[in-house]
Amino acid sequence: MTFFRLCVLAVVMTAVSAIAGLGIHSASAAPIVINDDRGTVTLDAPATRVAVINWGLAESVLALGLDPVAIADPQDYQKWVGKPDLPQSFVDLGARAAPNIEALRNAKPDLILISQELDIAYDKLSDIAPVMVLSIYADGNVAFDSATDAFRKIAKATGREEEGEAYLKQVDDKLAAYGDRIRAVLGPDQEIAVANFYSPTNIAVFGSPSLPGSVMKQMNVPLAYDGPVSKWGFARGGLEILAPLAKNTLVYTNPIPDTVRQKTWASPLWKSMDFVRNNRVYELPVVWGYGGVPSGLRFAELLTQSLENGPTQ
Structure with missing residues (x-):
């Protein structure tokens, strides 16, 4: 066989191998x-x-x-x-x-x-x-x-399954660390009530199925409210909904309109509650209580920082 024919044959075989390889790759790319x-x-x-x-x-x-x-x-x-x-x-x-x-x-x-x-x-x-x-x-x-x-x-x-698992592993590690830090400052006799203030007569208190509640369980941090909730994981009511929780620590999330804050804080019922009188009210920056894993991680981080920094004045 001439040198020219050998070269042609080599090129053809290379092309066939490449096509075959593409076929195998295509077949393996399952939906x-x-x-x-x-x-x-x-x-x-x-x-x-x-x-x-x-x-x-x-x-x-x-x-x-x-x-x-x-x-x-x-x-x-x-x-x-x-x-x-x-x-x-x-x-x-x-x-x-x-x-x-x-x-x-x-x-x-x-x-x-x-x-x-x-x-x-x-x-x-x-x-x-x-x-x-x-x-x-x-x-x-x-x-x-x-x-x-x-x-x-x-x-x-x-x-992005590999990236996703790495992110979730990081979340698990951080939640465990945040839980340790919260328990170190919370005290053995305290549980945390988490609330959103929409108005003095429209307050959401998160239960165990909620994002804040289920994240706190993951952190091994005690949640105060254990009553019935909506599919979103909260119970709704006026200031009276907080009264049974007053012996605990209250954490509320932002945003909360200034007018709502001022009116609520001026209420005699609010002022009479034990968590107010004994300075156990904490404020969180903006965090979405109805979100996904990133909001859950953000809630845990902000909750930890808030408790370590001290109550709202």
């Missing part, structure tokens, strides 16, 4: 199948352009190192959630309850993340891209557990 609230979602490849119409899911995408291409209610996200920071560039989808469909279509997502509250729009959204329904908050759910499950499913859908 990604994920269980969600509606059944299963199948993706041909990891999603890279994710649109999110839920803050807890949005912060989970961000924590995985992926910038969503579209986000609902971004202005209120900055007010109520705070962290993780939103990316510099994304499509504003408007209200979470009624996202702008044309804006969503123009964002060209390859995956849309929603919770069950928007399930009514599932068919319309599915015309744009595959939709994954992940509800952290539902009757019977323990928020931190379901948030962790949702986080793992988002990591799988975006091809």
Whole structure:
């Protein structure tokens, strides 16, 4: 065989091997199948352009190192959630309850993340891209557990499972450390009541299924309220809802309007409560009590810092 023919044969064999290799690789790239609230979602490849119409899911995408291409209610996200920071560039989808469909279509997502509250729009959204329904908050759910499950499913859908597990390991380690620090300053006879003040007659107190409550359980920190709660994990009432908890330590989250704070703090009932009279009221910066794993970690960090820094004056 001539040298020329040997060269040609070598080139042909190399090409055949390359084509065969591509075929093997293509065959091994199986679709990604994920269980969600509606059944299963199948993706041909990891999603890279994710649109999110839920803050807890949005912060989970961000924590995985992926910038969503579209986000609902971004202005209120900055007010109520705070962290993780939103990316510099994304499509504003408007209200979470009624996202702008044309804006969503123009964002060209390859995956849309929603919770069950928007399930009514599932068919319309599915015309744009595959939709994954992940509800952290539902009757019977323990928020931190379901948030962790949702986080793992988002990591799988975006091809970031390794990054996701590393993040969750870091969260577990930090929660354990924060729990040690809180117990060191809390005292053996104290439990913590966690509340949101919307008005003096509209106060939410978090129970064990809530994000704050389930994170505190993970930290081995005692929660004061153990009564009935909504699917969001809280009980609602006026100032009287705090009265049975007054012997404990009270922590409240921001944002809270100044007028609500002033009116509540001026109330004779508020002033008579043991946690007020004995200076056991603590304030947290903005943290989303109805979010995902990142909000749970942020709550734990802020709770630890607040208790170590001392009560609200």
